[in-house]
Amino acid sequence: MRNEAYWARYESVIDQQIRKAEERGDFADLPGKGKPLPGLDGPDDENWWVKGWIQREGVPSDALLPTPLQLRKEAERLPETVRDLPTEEAVRAAVSELNRRIAEWVRAPSGPAVPVRRVDPEAIVQGWRDARSAPPPAPAPPAPARRRWWRRSG
Secondary structure, three states, X not given: OHHHHHHHOOOOHHHHXXXXXXXXXXXXXXXXXXXXXXXXOOOOOOOHHHXXXXXXXXXXXXXXXXXXXXXXXXXXXXXXHHOOOOOHHHHHHHHHHHHHHHHHHHXXXXXXXXXXXXXXXXXXXXXXXXXXXXXXXXXXXXOOOOOOOOOOOO
């Protein structure tokens, strides 16, 4: 008791507010009370909070990459990105926009020194044309009905 009185004199303002809130019962009905904290049974990971934030907010993991790697990934995915665009002009505009951002990064690079090349618009447009002129893939045949061995046929 004597020890508590000693430390009560040196209680900070924040500690006082927390103690008074506990006495009032402000923390009694919090969601998750009595439940274990998530992730305690997993392996130790110093980036647990980043991974949790990414999952909770739905942030694509590519958004955490340095700019040159983001640009390279975007250039690799460009044929799939432009596949559904309606016109050649729209395809060329998408390629031009990506090339503009690549040139902007080359002029003032930030992050790791990763080489990033501009995208050839003619190659992307030709791939877009080829994909549009090819016949659509045939639908996959339906899977055969599974026979249940525990039922009698008859």
